[in-house]
Amino acid sequence: MEQLPTPHNNLFHFALTxxxxxxxxxxxxxxxxxxxxLELDSLQLEKESFVDADLREKYSDVLWSVRLVQADxxxxxxxxxxxxxxxYILLEHKSEPDRLTALQLxxxxxxIWERQVREGLDLCPxxxxxxxxxxxxxxxxxSLEELLQTPSTLAPYQVQFRFPLLDLSQxxxxxxxxxxxxxxxxxxxxxxxxPQLRFELREILDLLRRxxxxxxxxxxxxxxxxxxxxxxESIERDELNxxxxxxxxxxxxxxxxxxxxxxxxxxxxxxxxMEKGKLTGRxxxxxxxxxxxxxxxxxxxxxxxxxxxxxxxxxRKRSRRxxx
Numbered sequence: 524m525e526q527l528p529t530p531h532n533n534l535f536h537f538a539l540t541x542x543x544x545x546x547x548x549x550x551x552x553x554x555x556x557x558x559x560x561l562e563l564d565s566l567q568l569e570k571e572s573f574v575d576a577d578l579r580e581k582y583s584d585v586l587w588s589v590r591l592v593q594a595d596x597x598x599x600x601x602x603x604x605x606x607x608x609x610x611y612i613l614l615e616h617k618s619e620p621d622r623l624t625a626l627q628l629x630x631x632x633x634x635i636w637e638r639q640v641r642e643g644l645d646l647c648p649x650x651x652x653x654x655x656x657x658x659x660x661x662x663x664x665x666s667l668e669e670l671l672q673t674p675s676t677l678a679p680y681q682v683q684f685r686f687p688l689l690d691l692s693q694x695x696x697x698x699x700x701x702x703x704x705x706x707x708x709x710x711x712x713x714x715x716x717x718p719q720l721r722f723e724l725r726e727i728l729d730l731l732r733r734x735x736x737x738x739x740x741x742x743x744x745x746x747x748x749x750x751x752x753x754x755x756e757s758i759e760r761d762e763l764n765x766x767x768x769x770x771x772x773x774x775x776x777x778x779x780x781x782x783x784x785x786x787x788x789x790x791x792x793x794x795x796x797m798e799k800g801k802l803t804g805r806x807x808x809x810x811x812x813x814x815x816x817x818x819x820x821x822x823x824x825x826x827x828x829x830x831x832x833x834x835x836x837x838x839r840k841r842s843r844r845x846x847x
Contacts, residue, residue, distance in 0.1 A: 547702030703734035809838035
């Protein structure tokens, strides 16, 4: 899995590049008249990101192309070749909304159009959607009109642009999606920073257990485990380990993050060597999350427990700052 600058990026990008999850999100957030225009079974992931590198601490994005139903009818009738639209999904990571999100979103849409021009394609519609998981609720502008405060006589000359918003703090859990994996991911984003996550996590994992193919469970557990460890200050590793084991008692691969979580749930009073092994797993997981070189086992083994503990605490502080 490609590692991105924050745990929110990693979770969001991994989940929303999963076609059933993207389809479920689109179906739950756009009105019926819009959905009737989209051939959602034709969704195709576009690899490029349009967010500036220095803004990836604030935003991550996923772009899907989709055929238009009306255009398909024209194509079958031998008329103009079938056209498509883009669905552009932007996640705002920070705990408070950026007042200029509408402007940033417009910038990214223009970049999508610029790419079409470079590729010699006609411009096509772009349907934006902003997903926000701050605890306080969205209070920033959702349109350029709100940002500009334009006199009515000048309004016809301005860009008219407003984006739909999924503010997770304002939605009940059972409203988030009927697609189980997507519902689990959105609930994880909703409660990620909150002490309440410890009461929600078992249900979230159970959604994954019932919906994810057996062959894909390990990578989902890796993404979720890293996310919880990095952003939530209420759940300690042994508690996370016990919750995972209660939902997935037999589905943990020997070398996965989930296996490291399992190892780290050992009771206190273990021998010094086992304590080192526990810290080694934590350190390597956080280094992976922070996109830092992973220190080999043999090199970490040479260090004293106090030194390993200090390194772990430093990595944990930095990972949690990146998720704020």
